[in-house]
Amino acid sequence: MALTAQKVGTKPYDDQKPGTSGLRKAVKVYQNQPNYTENFIQATLIAGVGDRLKGSTLVVGGDGRFYGKEATELIIRMCAANGVSKLLIGQNGLLSTPAVSYLIRKYQTQGGIILTASHNPGGPDGDFGIKFNTPNGGPAPEAITNRIFEITKSISEYLTCPALQADISTIGTQTFQVDGATFTVEILDSVADYVTYMKEIFNFESIKTIVAEGAVTPLKILINAMHGVTGPYVRRIFVDELGAPESSIINCVPLQDFGGHHPDPNLTYAADLVKELKKGQHGFGAAFDGDGDRNMILGHNAFFVTPCDSLAILAQNLDCIPYFQKTGVKGYARSMPTSGAVDRVAKSTGKECFEVPTGWKFFGNLMDAGRLSLCGEESFGTGSDHIREKDGVWAVLAWLSVLAHTNKSVEELLMDHWNKFGRNFFTRHDFENVDTAPANEMMANLNALIVDPALVGKQYSSGDKTYTVAVADNFSYTDPIDNSVTKGQGVRLIMSDDSRVIFRLSGTGSSGATIRLYIEGYESDPAKYGLDSQVVLKPLIDIALQVSQLQELTGRTAPTVIT
Secondary structure (H helix, E strand, C coil): CEECCEEEECCCCCCCCCECCEEEEEHHHHHHCCCHHHHHHHHHHHHHHHHHCCCCEEEEEECCCCCHHHHHHHHHHHHHHCCCCEEEEEEEEECCHHHHHHHHHHCCCCCEEEECCCCCCCCCCCEEEEEEECCCCCECCHHHHHHHHHHHCCCCEEEECCCCCCCCCCCEEEEEEECCEEEEEEEECCCHHHHHHHHHHCCHHHHHHHHCCCCCCCCCEEEECCCCCCHHHHHHHHHHHCCCCHHHEECCCCCCCHHHCCCCCCCCCCHHHHHHHCCCCCCEEEEECCCCCEEEEEEHHHCEECHHHHHHHHHHHHHHCHHHHHHCCCEEEEECCCCCHHHHHHHHHCCEEEEECCCCHHHHHHHHCCCCCEEEECCCEEEECCCCCCCHHHHHHHHHHHHHHHCCCHHHHHHHHHHHHCEEEEEEEEEEEECHHHHHHHHHHHHHHHCCCCCCCCEEEECCEEEEEEEEEECCEECCCCCCEECCCCEEEEECCCCEEEEEECCCCCCCEEEEEEEEEEECCHHHCCCCHHHHCHHHHHHHHHHHCHHHHHCCCCCCEEC
16 A cells, blocks of 8 residues: 655644753653654654665664653654655564664664663653664764754654554564655564674673583572563573573563663662672672663672772773674773773773763764773763673673683672772762752852862861862863863862762753762772772762752752662
8 A cells, every 4th residue: 555644733842952862751741742752753863864864774672661662653654754765673662772773783774763761760650762873873972962952943844654554563574655665664583683793792602601500610690671671682691592590580571661660770779689689699690771771780799899890890801702802902981970990990901091971972983983992881881892882781791701701709800900909989879850940059059169269279078088179170071083072061079189079960860850979089908998888988978068068959868879
């Protein structure tokens, strides 16, 4: 049956500015406002693909959260009407964010649309998100997201093909004739291509020697997919390919509301994993977020590996992974708030180490230029240049590769690292869903404070600790590849002993404001390596609260989440 595209009149919305990674809003915002979703998708197609739109191929997938199926079907109809030639879609619309990045690169498409709000809650009362990834597989840079926003502010029509009905539940190819042109929808096995790629990157036979049921030197693992999109990937890789017992994986059925939980792999929201690991029956635990790009690593008795230390450990041991044996290790990078632990590894190995703003898109240019092999963020994101997104399953396979190669426990690896480099104690305090006005007032006050020339050299004391401010600024980044400048990325107080206090408003929330307070302190005394970060860093935390007046302005007496 021949199908016809239609133009539909619409009115713009003024709140469709993409954040750190896409547009995240409450589900009801997308559902209950006429053409809200359509407007943003049309703007994304125009700005993201541009003059390559007609005849293009795009990847579409998401984390399976509520409203994802409806949005996928809407995207299919709109892509057909906009002249897209082919869509590659995960079965039932399911694709992890790392898998989308890989598929874009493997099939050399003009980009992809990912339906996810990442680690935000799902369900009818939860959040939904849409983001565009470019042909390199990475999140759209600011030039594109700014263009998307500009289009949404003046959009007057969108294109759709309302009669087109595609079946996204059955693997295979479907073709349609739209205004005389062939439009193809190919439904893919959501997991197959990604699993094949992981088997090229890692030595699965080596990992099997510690995780497979009946292994000679067994490491009992527990992998928690948190009812996110990684569930099918976890089952296929860890059970089917690596031979781990079925009891090694939990919460592996993707659910639209993530089982009513917050799909964020940290000590607060993955408390069930922490509780189980504390029983002492497992030597390794991991959890992933809703769309599979974040990870948390735990050792025996729930020994917590900060994402900062996780990045440093992998940097120290990359040469045991076949992929890096072939490509070599080109350099490292971290987001600005992430601790300097990886910097110390880079210095010892003679590698470049870059400090970039928060947001994975800032790593992409460095990777494409061949300057970067491994990167990470303190927000539980770790990845390499195998794709252009952070990758939770990849990070766990990398850790298991290191454990198999070194024949050491998680805790032993950390202690060895600290004994060699010292320990960068790190914590992040999140104050979620704060009223926007006091949060903005706090940041305005801090920005006024850092331009006061009297601040540098000023001393702050708490308990038995006294710190002297050496640097005060709002972090700005000049991309060494394209010379683009990104400003206003977080207020920093850097002390004379390299301790740091950083304040940022998060760009990943869907309502209100999330204040993030980052604290870092370095210790070279081995007697302190085993201490709790909250104890060691308490003087700096107290100083940060004092300087920012966070509690007085917001009324918050304690953070929502501590990591």
